[in-house]
Amino acid sequence: MSCRSRPLDHGNAMTHELADAQLRLEAALRREGPLAIAVSGGVDSMTLAYLAHRVDPKATLMVHAVSAAVPGEATRRVEVYAARWGWTLRLIDAGEFADPDYLRNPVNRCFFCKRNLYGAIAAVARRRIMAGTNLDDLGDYRPGLEAASQHDVRHPYVEAGIDKKGVRALATAHGLDDLAELPAAPCLASRLETGIAVTPLSLRLIEAIETRLKRNHPGHTLRARLRAGGLVVELDHRLDPMAIENALGQEIADMARGFDERRPIRYERYRMGSAFVGRKDGVA
Known part of the structure; x- marks a missing residue:
């Protein structure tokens, strides 16, 4: 380019x-x-x-x-x-x-x-x-x-x-x-659901997963989000979550275990700002 x-x-x-x-x-x-x-x-x-x-x-x-x-x-x-x-x-x-x-x-x-x-x-x-x-x-x-x-x-x-x-x-x-051509890319802390403490370990996990996804799917909007209920991999509308899970699910699960994250993993469609929950008046 x-x-x-x-x-x-x-x-x-x-x-x-x-x-x-x-x-x-x-x-x-x-x-x-x-x-x-x-x-x-x-x-x-x-x-x-x-x-x-x-x-x-x-x-x-x-x-x-x-x-x-x-x-x-x-x-x-x-x-x-x-x-x-x-x-x-x-x-x-x-x-x-x-x-x-x-x-x-x-x-x-x-x-x-x-x-x-x-x-x-x-x-x-x-x-x-x-x-x-x-x-x-x-x-x-x-x-x-x-x-x-x-x-x-x-x-x-x-x-x-x-x-x-x-x-x-x-x-x-x-x-x-x-x-x-860059997809939107807010800071990695935006991948943590409101109220989940920001730690370098969690952010390294998020970056590692997103880097792996981008290797196969450059130019797509991809997010790895940590929620209270588990780790969610979000993919834009051009990608099939089930196909990504079949292709990379085990590798991503191994990465999560390597970072001491033992949460369930789900694959979903991308939703902008979906990690923000609660009131938007300055109070978590």
Whole structure:
């Protein structure tokens, strides 16, 4: 897949609209001085980092938090892009695993995660923090946005009126096809049902299972979720849960035993956010 940058094509109405969106985004990126881009490794933050670096490479710092909740492939992707495009990159420990509020995994766990992240970025960067929140994110339950507000984090996609589809279109327009095709990939802690404590051991199990599934089915939405009633492997509509269980069930069961997880294992259709249970008012 090509990662070569190419100019936007102005040949039709749709790409004119996309070009206008990019101009609005660039204006949002220019409104302030030196920037720190919070880069998770997903399509939103990676595309934002790429475009921010094009606007002002000397004044743009990319910051990526490394922890057990961040898939290793996301960290590797950030490092590859930083080397390829000459980004200034800072790897940090956001410190969420020292936060008991985060570890107990309440329904607003994301607030505590982002509070630690933005606090850690502010401590090392001392510049305006920008995040890859897009318009579609505003329609979901996103307690992390409250933490962003507390740290005065800006969301240039939102300011420019760009949704997820627009982000992917921008990535494609610049030849970042590997980013444009990335399935959504929230942090690994999102795979733990509300109230199940966050532990590095559980997150390693989740990552190991999802990595194994992706090896056979790249480009698909795949989740391994730990619930009170067992381990659930969720697969998008293009995959047959029974076929996956027949092909990989024993291997996944062996992996779970190897991580000391002796829960029953089920195979189901993917449901976005299905690990979040309980009230969504900041109380688990």
